[in-house]
Every structure is written in C-alpha cells, then in structure tokens.
Amino acid sequence: MAEVTGAAGPAGPAGAAGAAGAAGAVREREHADLVAPRVRGRVREGLRGYGLIVAMWMRATMTYRMSFVLSTLGNAAITMLDFAAISIMFSHVDVLGGFTLPEIALLYGSCSASLGLADLLLGSTDRIGARIRDGSLDTMLVRPVPLLAQVAADRFALRRLGRIAQGLGVLGWALSSLDVDWTVGKVLLMPVMLLAGAAIFAAVMVAGAAFQFIAGDAAEVQNSFTYGGCTMLQYPPTVFATELLRGVTFVVPLAFVNWLPALYVLGRPDPLGLPEWAAFLSPLVAVAVFVPASLAWRAGVRSYRSTGS
Amino acid sequence: MRLYAAVAAGGFRRYATYGTATAAGVFTNTVFGFIVAFTYIALWDQRPGLGGYDQAQALAFVWVSQSLLAAGALIGGGFQEELQERVRTGDIAVDLYRPADLQMWWLAADLGRAAFQLLGRGLVPLAAGALAFRLALPPDPWRWLLFLASVGLGLVVSFAVRYLMGLLAFWLLDGSGINLMMTVVSIFCSGMLLPLTVLPGAFGAFVRMLPWSAMLQVPMDVLLGVNSGAGYAAGALGFQICWVLVLLGAGRLLQAAATRKVVVQGG
Numbered sequence: 001m002a003e004v005t006g007a008a009g010p011a012g013p014a015g016a017a018g019a020a021g022a023a024g025a026v027r028e029r030e031h032a033d034l035v036a037p038r039v040r041g042r043v044r045e046g047l048r049g050y051g052l053i054v055a056m057w058m059r060a061t062m063t064y065r066m067s068f069v070l071s072t073l074g075n076a077a078i079t080m081l082d083f084a085a086i087s088i089m090f091s092h093v094d095v096l097g098g099f100t101l102p103e104i105a106l107l108y109g110s111c112s113a114s115l116g117l118a119d120l121l122l123g124s125t126d127r128i129g130a131r132i133r134d135g136s137l138d139t140m141l142v143r144p145v146p147l148l149a150q151v152a153a154d155r156f157a158l159r160r161l162g163r164i165a166q167g168l169g170v171l172g173w174a175l176s177s178l179d180v181d182w183t184v185g186k187v188l189l190m191p192v193m194l195l196a197g198a199a200i201f202a203a204v205m206v207a208g209a210a211f212q213f214i215a216g217d218a219a220e221v222q223n224s225f226t227y228g229g230c231t232m233l234q235y236p237p238t239v240f241a242t243e244l245l246r247g248v249t250f251v252v253p254l255a256f257v258n259w260l261p262a263l264y265v266l267g268r269p270d271p272l273g274l275p276e277w278a279a280f281l282s283p284l285v286a287v288a289v290f291v292p293a294s295l296a297w298r299a300g301v302r303s304y305r306s307t308g309s
Numbered sequence: 310m311r312l313y314a315a316v317a318a319g320g321f322r323r324y325a326t327y328g329t330a331t332a333a334g335v336f337t338n339t340v341f342g343f344i345v346a347f348t349y350i351a352l353w354d355q356r357p358g359l360g361g362y363d364q365a366q367a368l369a370f371v372w373v374s375q376s377l378l379a380a381g382a383l384i385g386g387g388f389q390e391e392l393q394e395r396v397r398t399g400d401i402a403v404d405l406y407r408p409a410d411l412q413m414w415w416l417a418a419d420l421g422r423a424a425f426q427l428l429g430r431g432l433v434p435l436a437a438g439a440l441a442f443r444l445a446l447p448p449d450p451w452r453w454l455l456f457l458a459s460v461g462l463g464l465v466v467s468f469a470v471r472y473l474m475g476l477l478a479f480w481l482l483d484g485s486g487i488n489l490m491m492t493v494v495s496i497f498c499s500g501m502l503l504p505l506t507v508l509p510g511a512f513g514a515f516v517r518m519l520p521w522s523a524m525l526q527v528p529m530d531v532l533l534g535v536n537s538g539a540g541y542a543a544g545a546l547g548f549q550i551c552w553v554l555v556l557l558g559a560g561r562l563l564q565a566a567a568t569r570k571v572v573v574q575g576g
Contacts, residue, residue: 064482064483064486066481066486067481067483067484067485067486067487068486069486070486070487070489070490071485071486071489073490074486074489074490074492074493075489077490077493078489078492078493078496081493081496081497081502082502084497084502085502085503088503088507088508088509089348089352089503091509092352092355092356092359092507093352093355093356095355096348096351096352096355097351129330215329215333216329216330217327217329217330217333218329218330218332218333219330219333220330220333220334220336220337221333221336221337223337224336224337224340224341228337228340228341228344231341231344231345232344235344235347235348235351239347239348239350239351240344240347241347244343244347
C-alpha cells in the first residue's frame, strides 16, 4: 500500500491544478490551515478514483480470459528471457564481472520485482503521450479524479503480476543458493530494497510522463530508464564503465534500486567507493527523486495545451 | 504494382511523421546498445571466440541488431495489431472489398514502415556504437549489398509470420495474448537475446532452422562473414527465400479460410 500512497501523493495537488486551475491553488493558499486536510482529501479521492478505474480495467481484461492467461504467462516469460540469457552465458563461463550466477540472480530478481511492482501500479503512465496526441487527455482533465491517478490506472494491466512473480521467484532461488552471513540489518534491507526500488522506478515513471507533455509521444525515453535501467541493474556494476556507474548513481540514482543494497548484503565493495551505509539510503533517495518528479508533473500539467482534436 | 508502391510510400511517410517517437526510439536503442555491449565485453573477455565471433564481431552484432530490431518489428510493433483491430471492429469487411489483395496491401505498408525505421532508427545507433566501441564492420561494399538483400528478405519473413498472427484474430478476437507470446519467441529465436551460435548443441541447431533466425541471425552472419564465401551467402539467402515462400503461402491459405468466416453485419 505504501506504493499506492506514494503514487497518488503528488496526484492530489497536480490534479487540482489541472482540473480547477490556478484559482483553486490561490484559494488553498488563503486558507493555509485548511490545506493539510484538503490535500489528504485529494489523496483519498485519488486513491478511490485509482481503485475504481483499476477495477473497471480488471473486469474488462477478464472478458477475454484466454487472452489474459496467455498475456500473464507471456509477461512472465518475456522478463524470464533476460534471465535465460544470463543462464546461457553462465553455461560458457563461471563468473561474469567477478560475480557468480546466484549473486547475479540476487541482482536480477530484486530489480525485476521492484520494476514489476512500479510497473503494475504506475506503468500505464507511458501511454500519456498517445493520449496527448489523440486528444483524449482532455476527457480525463474534466473528470473529478486527480489526473495522475487516472493516467496511472489507465488500461491497468493485471498481467504485469507476471513480472513480479517471476522476479520474486528468481530472488527466492538466489537467496536459497547464496551463502550470506545474515545480520538483522541485512534481513531488514531486503524488503526495504524491493519497496524503495519500486518507488524509485515509480518516480522515474512520473518524471517520464511529465517529460511527454513537452516532448510529445516519447514513451520510449521513459522505457530506456525503466526497462533499460533494470536490464543494466541485472548485471553486476563491475561490468560497466565508471562514467556510466556515476551516471546511474548521482544523476538518475538507479544504483540505489538494488546495486548498493545488494552489494552490502553480498559483502562486496561498491566500485565507486561509496561507504557501506549508502546501502541504507534507498528510501531517502526514493523521496528525493519523487520531489522533482512530482514538481515536473505539475509543471507538465500546467503547460498542457490540448491538440484540439 | 503502382498501387502497392503507393501503399509502401504511405507506410514510410506515416512513420516519418512521428519525429519525436523516432528520436525517442533512437535514444532507447542506443541506451540498450551500450548496456548489452558492456555485458558482451565481460562475456567475450572470459571466452574469446565464443559462438565463432571475436569481441569486435560480437560488438558489431550488438549494434547492428539494435539498428535492425525496429525495422524487423522483433520486439513487437508493426501492423499486426492494426489488422487485428480491424478484424475486431469489422472494418476488415471494407478492406476485403477493396480492389487489392489483402496480403500484398499489408506487405507493402509494412515494408514502407520498415524502410523508414531502417533509416530513421538504424543509422544513428550504429554510428554511436561505432564511435564508442571497435566494431568488426566489413569495408567490402559487396558484403554490405548482400547484407541489405538479406535484411530485405528477413523483413519479408518477419512480415509473413506477423501476418499469420494478425489473421488469428478472426478466431481469437483479441490478439494481445498471442502477440505477446509471439514477441517472446521472436526475441529468443531471432538472435536478439544472444547470438544463436552461442546456444548449445542440438537445441541451438534447431533454433537456427526456424524462420526467426532468418530475421536477424542470418543477415548478421552474412554481414560479419563468419562462414564467409559466396557459397555460404547463397545458402543463407536461399534459406530465407524458402521461408518467404512457405510463410507467404501459409498466409494465403489462412487468409482464404479467414475470409470465409467473415459475416458482414448490416446497419
């Protein structure tokens, strides 16, 4: 549920700006004491709207049950392909970038589950470019549900459970085959890593959706950071060039999704020389990414000019 | 013929309209190219000569396949979703009344799309890869011509397979499940996931016989000249032509069966 709250958090004010316009925002400032309950109200409203739209799409999906089963299996299979590739690589080598197969499986499973969770809850945001292009975003703006909640729930695809299940499966295998010296910190870090990782991916998705207000139909740019980022995080950081590592640590901080926590659990040093406690920063990093992402989203909604079609 | 040329030109122009989407696609192909290239470097450092390629050939494989995958619709995309939608909504009845052959119409449109994506999404990622890494690209123009011929045949094979998938909508109504399964198969069996020569033993040999290998692996081997010599190139193109004939023929049969199923509702 933490993810849902995170997802709808920025939706409240953003939706207000979009639907009610700047006048609403001014009124909110005038009654500063009323703002907190009102924002909470907007969040509740956003969650409720999100839930209703999700339920509607789930019913729609179940109309073609055979197709749903096939697409859930297909979704798990398509993400399994990456792991198949890694396994085939390991039929030729014993270590890749100095990491064994179970160690890479830990990286693979954790980022796959995190991305899967973010994708299930917010993955549809990449459709916003198509919505802007065909003008159907206008219809969403006049509905009494925060825009981000609508965009996130748009064509909600339950088949994305396939990726989560598959990621958790590989993660389970990795944990059972690894010989980790478990401490309380390491045990606690596992769920934190998965949820914070999902929140970081979710923030990237919101930022990507905001970018589409400027760029138009640019869903693929967003995908290169989410799916591309996850493909990268499946492999040990030692495989990549240092400049690339700096980019995904300090610019788009994907390294906090799973590399840094997993390196700590495995007892391996970070190639960039970050201290051990950096492994525990993922939730803070998630919040830090959400702030600019939600500001970008708001700016995007404000700048929106309909295509008029 | 003039009609189909016009349809192909329309397909080309239609995709050329989406400038931002093309730029976004180029960005994605380049990002993925970098990620995969680094993993291949790690792999080929450990096992030089894996799959019959040296590291520069493996890196050329990465970047050229990133340049081909949008044109070949190897990870989805293309016309089949549109065809399925037209079947679902019944618009297909209008298409069947046109004085043009359904299969040839879509083939022309899809080749127009592919030609645009070959240029629009192919050249920049390949150039980026060639700047950042040492790629084993042949200096011989003859080899590039053979490669382009092989790519062309690969595009027709890709079309023919997706046409069969599109027609399945006559029976399944919703094609999204089958499309997804299809994408899984195509990613694995085309060589996009890993060069097919890296796949072990009899399984690898079997996958190399399937039509998907004609879409990527065969053009790549023609370009890299792994089994060089005119004999190999002739065999490779012959393999592709066989699949073109078989699959387009199967498409015609299925199309005939599908057309008999159409019930035009009035109103």
